[in-house]
Amino acid sequence: MVKYVEKKWEAELGAWISIISYIILAISKLIVGSVAHSDGVKADGWNNFSDIIASVAILIGIKIAKKPRDHNHPYGHSRAENISSLVAAFMMMSIGIDVIIEGISSLFHSGAESAPEPLAAFVAIVSAFAMLAVYSFNARLAKRTNSQALAAAAKDHLSDALVSIGTVVGIAGAQVHLLWLDPLVAVLIGGMICKTAWGVFMETSHALTDGFDEHILTTYKHEIATVDGVKNVADIKARMLGNYVILEVTIHVDPHLTVVKSHEIADEVERLMKQHHNIAATHVHIEPERIP
Template structure:
């Protein structure tokens, strides 16, 4: 399965998120108007912003599928990483908004307890979003999509927000109105934490950062290939969900061109088979006798 097929599958997850958010936001806002639940209204408005995040992910995945052109000889795969970055910004905003909206509620002198239909609505939509989260997370792991993984984390955050809304509404029935803002603050902190982790990872990738442990794994795989005498340099960077590898390999200077080329083909095959890496630039150097000793 190539990277373009993976990106096309990722769009399916983005569409599922969009449909789920549109349905949940309409349902929550409608029930909130009928029951007078401010918490459910805020939850529904939160889902409307998530539609924007999911659309950003969808656009990023679609741009990533565009073929290479004169201005983008490496393709458009980093659009997917930018989409994940946009999703992280929206999650950070939502987390801060949830917390700042909950704090004034702690000092409300005359809270009103909405009907439990609002709580059940929040609980039902949380189940829906947990289902979408599990689906998108599994798909993201299958196709190795950073943008879809960010969308999945957003799905989980919204499921947690809805659970917090349910707890707050349920507590209000027993005059425990403080549960609502407390649950909202806790959930807001979790959303900010998740958004920050996605932001940090995407910035690391956009600045060509690559984990040292993974680079060592690639080096070990190449070093084990028959005919590779030494690796003098190896670099790797993310390009969307794919990885680009540049490596300088030293071989026996007595090998002819065909034999050296066979080694490069083996390196490419091992990268594809063991690490799902399809773009490897290999530079062959003759290993001098003194270095070999």
């Protein structure tokens, strides 16, 4: 239990580092983007701002999900994390659409102003290196704590670094009189924000509607079928509660087995799923194999 709490604390530390980094970068980019006349840097700043919202929402969800079950929540509070992710997806999509609209407006604005100042490129380069550093830290932390949420956040950090590099390219193009390149990058960044929001929405909606990957279920079924004493896997289904898998399986066993022996087979199925796939709970229903 102590080790579990320590891992949770480490995962939350990684989330806090992400939030603080995003706050610093978002404020810097929004200010510098306005001063240096760079739509790309401003869009990148809004991208980081959307990351702040998403990270805070997920962090709150993780904290609520850690609460133990009570009389109103017999299965616990794990799905609070999914709900917070869904809220974050809607907020990210709204920001992404605003960035796209502003970028398109700048693209077709008559009499384009001067190219962005070099300060904008400097901020974008610093941001790229900062995000790569945070990505490296959280990727290692996610592996050590086995936190899927932190692993997903690390991947988002890597994409943010790539977005900042793209912003530098847009600013560089504007320096050689390709003034349309900077607002075009802003539109592309807005598109990336929307794409990320849509991915979060689809993944979260799938989990909240008890969707589960059928290929993974097939893997579970084949492994359970190899357990000594299991004659047949009659039915298997699973669902997600936060980051935890709840598995329900019906197996057929020899009808002449004692209750104790049947119970031992069920225990072995639970142990196998816990050891191989870290499944939090496996509910095994035993039925006698039909004799032809």
